[in-house]
Amino acid sequence: MTRMGFSIDLERCVGCQACVIACKTENGTPRNIHWMRVLEKEEGAFPDARRSFTPVRCNHCANPPCVAACPTGAFVQRADGVVVVNESVCVGTMACLTACPYYVPARYDGGDGYFGKKLTMYEEAKYSNFREGTAQKCHFCYPRLDEGRPPACVEACPADALNYGDLDDPESPINIELQRRRHFRPREELGTDPSTYYLVGKGGGPAVGVS
Amino acid sequence: MTLMPDRLALALERAWTGWRGERRNHGNVDHGFQLDLPVQKHWGGRVAFYLFLGGTGGGFVFLEIVLRWLGVLGTATAAWGMWIGLALAFLSLLAIFDHLGPVARWRFLYAFRRPRQSWISRGVMIVSVLVLLRLVVALPTVPGAEGLPWADGSILGDGLRLLVLGFALAFVIYSGLVISSWNAIAFWNSALVPVLFVGFSFLGGLAALPVIAWLADGLTAMEQVGDAIWPIVLALIAGDAIVLALYLHGMSTATRPARVSVGMILRGAERRRFVGGVVTLGLLIPAVVVTLETIGSLGTGTGAALLLVGAVAAVQAGGYFLRDTILRAGVYGPPV
Known part of the structure; x- marks a missing residue:
């Protein structure tokens, strides 16, 4: 069995948003819709104030609430655990948005591009991949995965903060990294069994995995 | 294979939205870049309207059948009730259809595919069967169709009404469970939400019945039906108020997102909708008017009846605001 997972090293992330741009470039998501985000938070007060960065994306849960909530079966879990949207059967109930505790899916309702009503050639080409009124979300760049290439966000990260691999393979780089580092999974208590691991704490040597 | 070609869906969409010149925009989310507690914005007034109409319509249908069997309602009132209940259920379907994704909504039949796992699927299935059954049951009241074998009083007719009763109750419960x-969203994830929605559904349905009796059989019928119904309405108002207070108290001591939701309702952006719509319109005004009627201080005649109609309208508005407020105050927890 294969279960694709994702690790995010919170010590390494510098908040450059390169993953966000890479995701946008790769998938051409419409205006206001971000499959990958780096959330910022200000902590403390001067002179000890700091900003922390937390990359978030679809966690491709093993027990995905979006799949259970969808009345049409538009949310499908692939054999490798990646959760994808079949836009041809989505009717836009937004039940997936409501059910997802990570606030990940979005509904594309058409509309303007980044530079006004007239779409650029790039936007026209990319937006044509999306059906109006249907849900969309990160699909783990599965076309790239199927070609043996890393997801666009992983490839773009200059700090090697993002990693991915097969969680069911004990020898996979992501599992080696997880054995060496302290980690947690987002909102595990909700029973979603997410496939994303956040690495925390110093140490562990150089990053292992695809870079 | 898709259920409907995109071109046909687009043409139908233009016809549906063209009359109001609406063009929705961008994503339906607020994908910000701050680590905070996002407020849900994708389920708004239309879903609230669907839950209100469906719930109240279901409660109305359920009570109308029960009270008719108990002999509280006359034949004409029941016939009016049947058609109004049908119209409410149908309107709720239109509201949810309008909420669906532009263009994509024309493939709405796909929503029937997953009743075993999705509450939305179960809901559309229940309300669709309810509308169809209701239509079938109401047919013998149409001039020319009186001879149908499931007419009033027949065994088949009673069987069909029993089915309607079951589906109406199922839909009332569903409107809270969904x-x-x-x-x-922690604020919604409470066992008291279905209880609250069921309570307000029955309150809305029950309060409407005396008004229907006035429309169908005149003022005397309203007074007769009202004698039996107003005390129950008053008890329901009190019960709903208690459940609402318990729910808000429970949420105010729950997780941080739930506490933020309560704050939004009691002190924040949803305060006016809650205090004005749910508490004042939905509970206080009807409680005062119905109490006066129950103790015999409201008087008789058209003036008193109009006051009661106003109270019933306030109950309905309160029912809508309850769903709308709870939906708008939905706050997600932090994603990490």
């Missing part, structure tokens, strides 16, 4: 079944 939002409380997911744990993403």
